[in-house]
Amino acid sequence: MRMLTTGSPxxxxxxxxxxxxxxxxxxxxxxxxxxxxxxxxxxxxxxxPYSLRFAHAREGWLFPQGFCSLxxxxxxxxxxxxxxxxxxxxxxxQGDIGMNVVSHEDQPRETWRAGVETRMHVAAAxxxxxxxxxxxxxxxxxxxxxxxxxVEEVLTVIAGEAEMWVDDRRAVLAAGQSLIIPAHRKHxxxxxxxxxxxxHAVLASPIFEASFDGAAEPVRRWTA
Numbered sequence: 639m640r641m642l643t644t645g646s647p648x649x650x651x652x653x654x655x656x657x658x659x660x661x662x663x664x665x666x667x668x669x670x671x672x673x674x675x676x677x678x679x680x681x682x683x684x685x686x687p688y689s690l691r692f693a694h695a696r697e698g699w700l701f702p703q704g705f706c707s708l709x710x711x712x713x714x715x716x717x718x719x720x721x722x723x724x725x726x727x728x729x730x731x732q733g734d735i736g737m738n739v740v741s742h743e744d745q746p747r748e749t750w751r752a753g754v755e756t757r758m759h760v761a762a763a764x765x766x767x768x769x770x771x772x773x774x775x776x777x778x779x780x781x782x783x784x785x786x787x788x789v790e791e792v793l794t795v796i797a798g799e800a801e802m803w804v805d806d807r808r809a810v811l812a813a814g815q816s817l818i819i820p821a822h823r824k825h826x827x828x829x830x831x832x833x834x835x836x837x838h839a840v841l842a843s844p845i846f847e848a849s850f851d852g853a854a855e856p857v858r859r860w861t862a
C-alpha cells in the first residue's frame with residue numbers, strides 16, 4: 639500500500655500531467671463570450687432626436703438575446719461537467735494511494751568499496767520523492783573519499799568514531815553526533831577507531847549522486 643498527502647511532490651507530479659485544467663478552459667470559453675456577445679455602443683455625432691434614438695437602439699446585444707441565453711446555458715453545462723470530471727479524477731487518484739512500508743531487514747547490503755557496506759533504506763528506486771536515506775558499515779581505516787553532492791546531506795554516527803571533513807575543516811564525531819554538509823561542498827570521512835563504524839546518511843534528493851575528486855563522471859545510484 640502507498641499513502642501520500644495531496645500536497646506532497648509525488649502527488650502533484652502524478653496528477654499534473656492528466657488533471658483537467660479547469661481555470662484555463664473556463665478562461666478560453668468565457669472571454670470570447672464576453673467579447674462576442676456584447677456590442678460596443680455606437681456613437682453618432684448628431685443632435686437630432688431621431689439620430690439619438692437610433693443610436694440608443696443599436697446599443698446592447700450583438701446577437702439576439704435568445705441566442706445569447708442558449709450560449710450561456712451551454713457554457714454553464716460545460717463548466718459543470720468540467721467540475722464533475724475534476725472531482726471524479728481527484729477522488730480516483732486519492733483512492734489509489736495507500737501506504738508504502740519498507741522493511742529494511744529485507745534490503746541487501748552493497749559493497750561500494752573495500753571495507754564499506756551500504757544498505758539503502760529509501761530512495762527513488764522504492765518510491766521516495768524527496769529523500770535518499772541509507773546506512774553504512776565501515777571497517778577501520780576505510781571510509782568515503784572526498785566528494786560533493788548537489789544537495790544537502792546529513793551524516794550521523796550510530797556507532798564508532800569517524801573523522802569527517804568539509805573542505806579544509808576536520809572534526810572527529812562519535813556516536814550520537816551528526817554533521818550537516820551544505821550542497822556542493824567537498825567532504826568525506828574515515829573510520830579512526832578499531833571497531834566498525836556505523837553511519838546513517840540522509841540526502842535531500844531521492845537519487846544518490848556524488849562527484850568524486852578525480853572522477854570524470856558523477857556516480858548515480860538508486861534511480862527510479
